[in-house]
């Protein structure tokens with residue numbers, strides 16, 4: 001019980017996930033207790049040139065607050081111009097620098113996790129933004145690029161802090177691990193102990209127990225819930241309740257899941273600006289994340305993935321029953 005009491009009030013945020021954490025996902029997550037969210041990552045160059053995709057990525061709502069934005073890029077001047085553009089378009093609490101994306105099309109330009117290979121550049125970007133922006137600048141990084149090196153990881157984190165970053169989000173994997181493999185709690189702990197600014201841990205937070213493990217093992221100030229929130233917005237309240245009073249969560253029933261899924265789909269129908277044909281496919285994917293594990297859903301999985309309209313999908317969801 002002691003450790004539960006000492007862990008009261010860590011911050012529980014929804015992590016940025018490109019292609020996933022759109023307005024509908026954020027609204028659902030917030031309704032279950034996500035304290036803070038991020039817009040999906042935006043590219044600095046596209047922001048400066050006003051790419052039409054950005055207005056879709058930056059779609060928001062008065063209930064979608066507080067919210068941060070995350071920029072990916074490698075040129076300090078372009079990053080600054082992009083940040084200023086973002087601030088003029090949307091109300092954000094802070095600006096995050098993506099220093100963790102492992103996608104080759106990003107890292108080959110020196111951006112995302114590529115910045116971990118050129119920490120002087122990362123530091124320059126932070127300093128440039130901090131000197132000109134009136135909102136806090138944060139960094140989301142990995143524990144390394146292609147090899148585990150604890151002292152290098154701590155050095156990079158300290159450089160971010162010394163350059164003016166106000167919070168560090170750290171995904172406990174090196175970039176070459178992608179999204180699989182164990183979480184390096186030791187590295188996150190070493191960073192937390194070396195820094196004065198808040199440190200958030202990220203990685204494998206799939207339920208309340210994994211959340212507690214991250215907090216216990218690293219001593220971090222907050223956590224980012226990422227894939228654990230897919231089809232499972234309950235995770236935010238479950239973590240909060242468990243940390244507050246050690247209560248094991250109630251597993252949502254199929255009908256509770258269907259109710260929240262329908263709300264999520266209604267948000268997509270209302271807010272997602274994509275072609276109608278793509279929209280139905282997108283909704284189908286979201287539906288499968290909620291229905292995963294129900295045998296009757298498995299049977300109509302192909303139908304769900306092929307739906308051509310919102311209405312058709314609702315009919316299919318109603319067909320998912322508890323009996324096997």
Ligand SMILES: Cc1cc2nc3c(=O)[nH]c(=O)nc-3n(C[C@H](O)[C@H](O)[C@H](O)COP(=O)(O)O)c2cc1C
Pocket residue numbers: 015016017018019020040041070098099100101140171179202203204205206224225226227228
């Ligand atoms: C589909 C997907 C998209 C992601 N997009 C971003 C992103 O745009 N920016 C970012 O900093 N991290 C991104 N991440 C990383 C997550 O924020 C998180 O750090 C990572 O998934 C580890 O947490 P998990 O193991 O609990 O999922 C993404 C992860 C996934 C699975």
